[in-house]
Amino acid sequence: MRAEIETIVDEIKQGVTLLRRHLDWDRAQRRLSELNALSETPTFWDDPQKAQKLMRERQSLEDGIRAVEASERELADNLELIELGEAEGDASIVTEAENAIFALKDVVRRRQINSMLSGEADGNDTYVEIHAGAGGTESQDWANMLLRMYTRWSERTGKKVELLEIHDGEEAGIKSATLLVKGEQSYGWLKTESGVHRLVRISPYDSSARRHTSFASVWVYPVVDDSIDIEINESDCRIDTYRAQGAGGQHINTTDSAVRITHIPSGIVVQCQNERSQHKNRAAAWDMLRSRLYEAELERREAAAMATESSKKDIGWGHQIRSYVLQPYQLVKDLRTGVESTDPQTVLNGELNEFMEAALAQRLGGADVEVADID
Numbered sequence: 110m111r112a113e114i115e116t117i118v119d120e121i122k123q124g125v126t127l128l129r130r131h132l133d134w135d136r137a138q139r140r141l142s143e144l145n146a147l148s149e150t151p152t153f154w155d156d157p158q159k160a161q162k163l164m165r166e167r168q169s170l171e172d173g174i175r176a177v178e179a180s181e182r183e184l185a186d187n188l189e190l191i192e193l194g195e196a197e198g199d200a201s202i203v204t205e206a207e208n209a210i211f212a213l214k215d216v217v218r219r220r221q222i223n224s225m226l227s228g229e230a231d232g233n234d235t236y237v238e239i240h241a242g243a244g245g246t247e248s249q250d251w252a253n254m255l256l257r258m259y260t261r262w263s264e265r266t267g268k269k270v271e272l273l274e275i276h277d278g279e280e281a282g283i284k285s286a287t288l289l290v291k292g293e294q295s296y297g298w299l300k301t302e303s304g305v306h307r308l309v310r311i312s313p314y315d316s317s318a319r320r321h322t323s324f325a326s327v328w329v330y331p332v333v334d335d336s337i338d339i340e341i342n343e344s345d346c347r348i349d350t351y352r353a354q355g356a357g358g359q360h361i362n363t364t365d366s367a368v369r370i371t372h373i374p375s376g377i378v379v380q381c382q383n384e385r386s387q388h389k390n391r392a393a394a395w396d397m398l399r400s401r402l403y404e405a406e407l408e409r410r411e412a413a414a415m416a417t418e419s420s421k422k423d424i425g426w427g428h429q430i431r432s433y434v435l436q437p438y439q440l441v442k443d444l445r446t447g448v449e450s451t452d453p454q455t456v457l458n459g460e461l462n463e464f465m466e467a468a469l470a471q472r473l474g475g476a477d478v479e480v481a482d483i484d
Contacts, residue, residue: 111207117210118210121213121217122184122320124214127470128224129164132224132474134176137170137173141171141174144484165300166316175183176220176223180217186336187206188206190202191203191207222469224473225472226294228407230296230297230331231335232294233295233332233333234291234295234296234332235286235332236290237287237302237328238260238286238327239255239282239287240252240284241325242325244324246279246459247323248323249279250313251282251306251323252282252284252285252325253281255327256288257457258372258456258459259290259459261458261459263295267292268292268295270291273381274287274367275287276288281314287381287397298462299329300331302327302465303329304326304429304430305326307431307433307482308324308432308433309322309436310323320413331403332408333396341399345421348371348391349369350365350368350369365387365388367380368390370398371396377398430443430444431443433437438451439453441456442480443467443468448467450463
């Protein structure tokens with residue numbers, strides 16, 4: 110067997126191993142047997158909402174198990190064909206089987222991505238919060254560039270995006286903004302973007318043309334629907350209203366229609382100014398708060414399972430997940446996975462899937478990578 114095919118076979122086996130690990134193979138099979146037995150009981154559909162949730166879980170487990178079994182079976186069958194072709198001196202059989210293995214590599218990769226996007230809330234719409242770090246105009250301009258980047262990514266991937274709130278900087282850029290991204294698996298794709306993003310460039314605001322380093326944070330959390338029960342005591346919340354504002358006056362109102370809700374026990378703050386009516390902004394802010402609290406619970410579960418700390422850290426040096434260098438050279442580097450791009454402008458125009466897929470794969474594999482930052 111050719112060395113190239115042996116390498117592909119090893120990659121396929123590693124991919125299948127990760128799929129098994131993600132499923133927690135033995136537990137998944139036990140749980141599927143339980144759900145199959147439960148679905149056959151006479152009272153199963155007495156509670157339709159609960160039954161539908163269990164059926165979705167059952168379907169997800171079935172799909173995952175079938176994907177693993179199909180990948181293993183296809184690989185074994187084609188390896189046998191290669192052995193047979195080589196034994197009989199039939200090059201056409203060997204070539205056909207090798208081509209099938211090349212195709213299987215792509216199939217396993219797609220199955221991995223699907224498994225990475227099968228979390229509890231991965232299929233939901235999502236909120237994306239962006240906050241400028243310390244540094245005034247520099248960081249605020251960088252935050253605005255990130256806002257544009259995620260808007261472009263949403264458009265590139267066929268998702269709808271709404272600007273829920275924006276706080277402009279004094280001279281340029283933004284202090285903060287919140288996007289609502291709607292579309293298939295929006296949270297699943299964007300969830301690994303939470304963290305601190307670092308920019309290095311020659312500042313357009315520095316008359317001496319010096320190089321500046323700026324930081325901004327991104328925080329991603331899923332929109333929760335009525336099937337997810339999040340209890341909030343209104344007595345635990347402080348509600349403030351203020352006058353909406355935005356670039357060019359497009360969000361400015363003459364009434365205090367914008368709403369900010371502070372959840373005192375957790376310190377979580379959400380705000381909305383997109384709607385003209387205070388009533389609608391208040392309702393949207395409550396939805397955002399429910400989503401933030403739910404995301405915090407998901408993060409606690411993941412932290413307990415993976416024994417890793419939260420990605421929400423100080424907006425500054427040493428906590429960044431990705432660095433974007435525009436001068437004196439061109440490079441974007443993810444500090445969790447080591448993935449790089451020498452075309453920062455394309456990345457800033459929303460070409461992020463390579464970075465997202467690598468970060469998702471790292472979560473699937475559960476292994477940390479030591480990656481040195483760039484100057």
